[in-house]
Amino acid sequence: MKKTSRRDFLKGTVATVIGGSLITKVKAEAKTVTGADFGVEKKVPLLCRMCAQFCPMLATVRDGKIVRIEANMDTPYGGICGRGRSAMGALYDPDRIKTPLIRVGERGEGKFRQASWDEVLDLVAGKMKSIAAEGDQKSVAFLPRFNSADGIDNNFFTLYGTPNIPGYGDVCFANALTIGLSAIVGGKLASGIPEQSTGAISSDYENAKFGILMQRNPGGGLVCHAWGSMFGKGKKNGLQVAVIDPRKPSEAGESDAQWVPIRPGTDSAFLLGIMHEIFKNRFFDVDYLKKHTNSDMLINVETGLPIQTRKIEKESKGKKVEILDYLVSSDGEFVFKSEAKNPTLFGKFDVEIEGIKLTCKTALELMQDEVKLCTPEWTSEQTSIPADTIVKLAQKLNATKPACFIDRGYRSERYASSMREKLLVTQVNVLLGTFGVKGGVFYNRSVKTEKYLSVPKSTEMPIPKWYLKNDPNSALMSDHYYRRTWIKTVLSEKPYKQRMAVFSGQNIVGGSAGAGEIIKGLKKLEMIVAISPFLNETIMYADIVMPDCTFMERDEPLTTAFKTPIPTIAVNRKAIEPMYESKDGYWIILQLAKRVLAPEIFEQYFGEFSREGIMAMWKKQYSKLSGINDAEMATIPPLDSILNGRVWVGEKHYGISAKGTPTGRIELYSTFLAQKLVDLKALNYDRADYASPLPIFNKPYWLEKKSVLGISEFIPITGFHPLGSFTGQQTKNNTLLKTIQDSTNADAVFINKKKGVTLGLKNDDIVEIINIEKPDLITKARVVLSEVVHPDALFSYYGMGAGYYRNMTNGLRNVSKIGFNPNHISNFTFNPLTTGHSCQDFIVSIRKSV
Amino acid sequence: MNSNKTVLAYSSLEIWFHKHMIHFVAFLSLSGLPILSDKFQFIAYGIGYPINFFTGDMNTEHILASGISFLRVIHWASAFALTGIMIPFVISMLRKVLTLSIWPDRWGAVAIVDGVVEMKKNYIDLEHAEFGKMNTGQKASAWVIMLCMFIIVVSGYMLVFRSGLTHNFISLARGAHAISYIILAVTLIIHIYFATHPANRAAYKAMFKTGEMDADYVKEHHPLWYRKLQKV
């Protein structure tokens, strides 16, 4: 077989570059054009994966080519951003992986030879079979993303016998964003931990009068459908916002948004300051707290646990559920909540329970005590926000409540303190009585489709179960989003050895903090398989590369996981045949399954799918819909209609419900966390206070190391470029986006102008950036001196810079050869309890490159 | 009175330059006017129609563009040629710049009034006036013409070699080019009128043929000049 380097194969087939001369043929721009000139077109429904949010859109297909993409307006929140509109640029990207590849150089070198599908499939299947022959299937991990073969892929690996399918969420929202909501409003239990999805709630941008944005810009960030479009409509309705951010984002508004620059990682201090003002000025909503929360719960001041509880049955929607009844003080008596007439919200009491005298306070009293010291002055010292700004913001919240919100944010895993920030966001929203109320924050609704396939679970212990049991630092981790913890296992071989990994769409090297350690882990594996349409940092370490097609080239299951207020059903259809030799995920997984599984097992689980294709799945999925009411059910159209591009939508509901908290109420004081705190203290875990149900200040790691940064030191913060997403090449190497990306400094790092000048820097200087703890990893980037960046922050657009591990950029024509990716040089640290990556929680130093 | 003595009014270089100047200014005007104003589009149509007829472009919307394109080539070529012939002329003029008759014989407001009075004597009363080689009006128009020509040339070159210059800056050049031309054109109408006036036959003959003028004629019509010549 002919050996080709990666660069050579990339030059193959359609690597045609069009010179400017062709433009001379531009015809009359003002000639008369009729409808006929628009040609015979068909429109194919797509769900956008230029980021990961499935925004419904329509591709215009002419002569088997996608020529244009528009929003599918068959939903009240229809709208797509520039990324979606440039999907053709990703589809027809000449730098796509075109054939299967087999590594010929060292791992990381990026040297491959072309191979046939049979060769690579046989190699991968052979390895899986030989591991299975040793009975060591658990040493194979499958790391999926972007639904490469949703409904089939995980099932295949489960049938194969591995319990390890690590999701990517620990570098995004798991588990701080999850716990920050679910500890207070409840959630479905997974390994004993309540869960809520990232799209569980929305801020009611459309109806709110005022909102505080933190760690997310609904406009221009991700999730155009529905957050971007809702936010825009809100602004149109006169929504006022204050943006608490170390860098001012234009996406939230330019002249009309109040910018409150904050020291990176101190958001929890800001929220504590707001809470202080709420308690001091009694801005909280008494009726709301009495009616919906457990703020009247009597708490033992010694243990932090409810002073006394009992289990009772309660009717909820015609079903009997068991809830926790708790002691309150009502009209001078101590009674259970379920029997109390007028429970008091504040107070300190001595109670005798079973002969023991105990001191207790109401939950609200405890919280009030806790924030007493968090005065605006204290807050100002922590956050660098002027004290009077905090006072004024609290006043504005009070003046507009309940039509106001503190935005929940997304991509929570940034600092050791991330979970605290998210808990405080929820607590402040609850105190203001905005939760579930028009103009505040409310639950999104969704519909569930029938599951296509169920397979027997592996009998082996999954890796996260071991950590949940043995590592207090992982006590609140997700049991399905744990790819960095999986790397920990690869490195430590605890609880057992890992030998093989199949990455389907995941870029673990580029997208997770501590790339150095991750690469060390990858190098330990016997075989790395990567399935992807594009090159990325992880592909460079793969032994076998399979060219995946993009979402535009494949049919996908019905999708209902939207971050919309209303339940929504839509589908992604194949607009064109897969390009080059790429194949869709279903084909790849079925080919592997055919080779790896016993024929009768294959027939039992995948026989129908391999014969009937995805139609079998669509029919099964659509056969039973749940989670919607009868009126909505009556509007469900025939399946064909959905498959032809109709987006079905249901109703928007406000309302307050605690979905599965122990008390059945909104637990402003989380009994789940109270118990965790007790357990962790018993283990002598040094960061047990990170689990406290009370509003306390948890520091980010960097602030523990240094309370004041040196003159050349910064915290590396990131944000999404409105035309960039994650670390994939679908936006980074996209020619259609390049012009505007370039004109908005998408690949640069931004620092405070004054600080930059004192460092002797000027605009467009090249700087070297190092993590002060890893001084060998030097990244070069172009610097922009900006007035809209906090002096402690070094801002870069997430995923837009080449980073330290940048040799993949050789095969990508539009990707900048320099630029910063904090993940590449960050520490391999884990956020306490949640195991999220602390991707911004380290100190970098910069110097002018000479 | 006929002494057969002659005075050299124009050097051969001046005659040569003036003659070509006429050609080029005519070309430049004809080719520039349709660009300046739609009132002169007929010129471009006149050129464009045969061009399109022979190239087979039957789209009537294209005739004007063809004409203007062609005229633009003419305009540029004439402009380059004109500046080409200007070089020796300007050099030669600069060498004797102080002796040129464009300078006032006397300075001051009174001198101008006197000059105008003399002009009235000549043009209105049809009497012999105390003129030098050039009267006050001629001197003034010479300056106007020189100044306009200078602006037109400089701004014209800016318009042709405009890369790197902003639209806003070039708009100044475009404005100056047009305004100067308009002033020049009006001045030239007057110039041509007097030059071709029957009363001016001697000077006309000098400029277009011999370069010489009859000394007696000069003495009679341009006494100041004559006296100056006598002094030398």
Next chain:
Amino acid sequence: MKEQIKCYDTQACIRCFACMINCSVENRVRLQREGIMNVEQSVQSKMPHFNYLTPSRREIGVYPNARQVTTFNHCNHCENSPCQHICPTGAISTRVGGEVVINADICIGCQSCGDACPFDVPKYSADNGKAYKCTGCYDRVENGLKQSCVEACPTTAMFSGLSNEVIEEAKKRASLYSEKTGKKYIVYGAETLNNYVGKLKWITIVEESELAAYQLDTRPERTAIQWRDYAKTGGGILAVATLVGTTAHFIYWLDKRKKKIAEGKGDIHE
């Protein structure tokens, strides 16, 4: 078909650039329609000139009281369209929908339009020696579609339609913003700005005190081009007056000369 105008709302805009991306996509679709490039070629070439709508960003103020402002550079499709007025070849015209367009077949690349435009819009392409600019998607509009940028906007920060309806909606929004924020919002371009450009067919909702920040010129001018126009009129009158004057002088001269000869003062030189 009646005149259409566009409105950009700085308040509802989320600066996602979808409009600008879609603009360049639509221009690529046009190349495909003309058979100049296939789909792959067109999306693999940067062709930055196909962004008829571009951003330029500036920072105003000093930290922490600073903000970034994104100016949208685009053709305003002026009512009095100075570019059209100055174009010597008639390449620029106003379509029935009100879009001011350059016909590349007729354009000879003299760049007068760029010089005349107070918003610096028409650009010159050295590749084909012609000027180009936003076409207002007249081809889409005349076929019942929205302009590409308008179609792309996920927040209706850009909207279009019949002039009176768009202006009414824009004014409604401006007064709502004024009421909610306590600052005065206006609709730039809805009223005649000056004689040079007239009204604009791309209007902008903006806070009045931010007009300069968004580089919205309330007196868009190209002084030299305006003087050129005055000079054209003045020059025409002057030229005619001069011709009349010289002719009159000649007649006067003939008459006077005859009289003089009759008086015996035949000393008039021949």
